[in-house]
Amino acid sequence: MKVSVPYGRSxxxxxxxxGRLRSVLTSRLHELKAGAPEKDLVRASLNNPIGSAPLxxxxKGKKNVVIISSDHTRPVPSAVIMPLLLEEVRAGNPDANITILVATGGHRATTQEELLTRYGPDIVKNERIVVHNSHDDGVLVRVGTLPSGGDLILNKLAVEADLLVAEGFIEPHFFAGFSGGRKSVLPGIASYKTVLANHCAEFIAHDRARTGILEGNPIHADMVFAARSVNLAFVCNVVIDSDKRIIAAFSGEMEQAHEKGCQFVGRYARVKAVPADIVVTSNGGYPLDQNLYQAVKSMTAGEATCNKGGVIIVAAECSDGHGGEAFYRTFEHIPTPEGVMNLILARGRDQTEPDQWQIQIFARVLMDYTVIMVTSAPKEMVEHLNMRWAPSLAEAVSMGEDILGNPQASITVVPDGVAVIVDKA
Structure with a gap:
């Protein structure tokens, strides 16, 4: 059977x-056909908001309006959504001062070229766009204390806004349950100190901090608290297919609209695990496969359907390399994933270090599985992170067979590992 696995832009x-393929696990979202053009879907959701008055x-009467927007690492079709949000705000208040605040979280700054790609030249030329910097104390202000005990520190522009709005998209998320909604605020426009507090070892290890779970998820609870503290009044969240095109839109009150969208995604994205010796997966291509750091997300989909001691093969282009210095140096002083995990779990909520959450999940996967990367990242970089490197999927499978000592090893394919919620058997 031939399967296409997303990789970069191809x-x-x-x-x-x-005879060895056990199953191909895909989200049924990819089978859905949009009932209308993308703009019409978004406009209809704005005209019929969930739990809220129209934007x-x-x-009306709001002078300073801030619209939080996703950054370059997220495939949000902002070129479709943002013009409609701007139109809606100005329909209610033509004189409003509008700022588009790019929610980078802890990521690098979005470049001018990436802004042009995301919004188009008209918006970049004519609108005020500010890229959030989670490390710049000069643009941040303390708002309160998170349920987890960490300081809630957010971008001043959002805190001082008369009306705070957010655009985003909803997909399964490997420890927050789902992306979108409240996540625009935390980690989107939070201080890196606040992100560290929310992503502490205790919460990442929590059995409810998993893909597709919101109820009882302590990371989600912190995020909702943060969004409420800064009065996130309205969200426009979309669901996209494998071509990154909008197939559904949910607008309105921050929690209610987001929950409706999560229910929709969950209905189509949940699949039952089909355990196999080798699992082939990917990060869904660009932009989520820009680096090795992000590739950990799809490893968790592989983890959910791979026999313990098996091989997880991840296809990720990684055009930006490793994606995080702390992540890259994971095994420099402690050579084993078990040692790294023990070190991280010994840290308290206020002792989280940069990239720790990704390292923690990465170590969890490596403790039970061999990971082979098919990537443009250098072989030395991949091997430095306790993984194997392969030039192709076929070669990776051959390597997996050798590692397992089984030329007839069973195979499950999860073409887009970040698009599915794999329920363990």
Whole structure:
């Protein structure tokens, strides 16, 4: 059977050996056909908000309006959404001062070229766009204390706004349950100190901090608290297909609209695990496969359906390399994933270090599985992180067979590991 695995802006072909393919796990979202053009779907959701008055009504009398927008690492179709949000705000208040605040979280700054790609030249030229910097204390202000005990420190522009709005998209998230909604605020426009507090070892290890789970998830609880503390009044969240095109939109009150969107995604994205010796997966291509750091996300999909002691093969282009210095140096002083995990779990909520959450999940995967990367990242970089490197999916499978000592090893393919919620058998 031939399967196309997303890779960068293209796909890698994979032909599973006869009789050994157990299953191909895909989100049924990819099978849905949008009932209308993308703009019409977004406009309809804005005209029929969930649990809220229309955005144009909320904008009346509001002088300073801030719209939080996703950064370059997220495939949010802002070129479709943002013009409609701007139109709605100005329909209610033509004189509003609008700022688009790019929610980078702890990521690098979005470049001018990436802004042009995301919004188009008209918005970049004519609107005020500010890129959040989580390390610049001069643009941040303390708002309160998170339920977890950490300081809640957010971007001043959002805190001082008369009306705070957010755009985003909803997909499964490997420890927050789902992306979107409240996540625009934390980690989106939070201080890196606040991100560290929220992503502490205790919470990452929590059995409810998993893909597709919101109820009882302590990371989600912190995020909702942060969004409420800064009065996030309205969200426009979309669901996209494998071509990154909008197939559904949910607008309105921050929690209610987000929950409706999560229910929709969960209905189509949940799949039952089909355990196999080798699992082939990816980060869904660009932009989520820009670095090795982000590739950990799809490893968790592999983890959910791979036999313990098996091999997880991840296809990720990694055009930006490793993606985080602390992440890259994970094994420099402690050579084993078990040692790294023990060190991290010994840290308290106020002792979280940069990239720790990703390292923690990465170590968890490496403790039970061998990971082989098919990537443009250098072989030395991959091997430095206790993984194997392969030039192709076919070669990776051959390596996996050798590692397992089984030329007839069973295979499950999860073409887009970040698009599915794999329920363990």
């Amino acid at each position: 796909f890698l072909p994979f032909e599973a050996p006869d 144009r009504d909320l904008a």
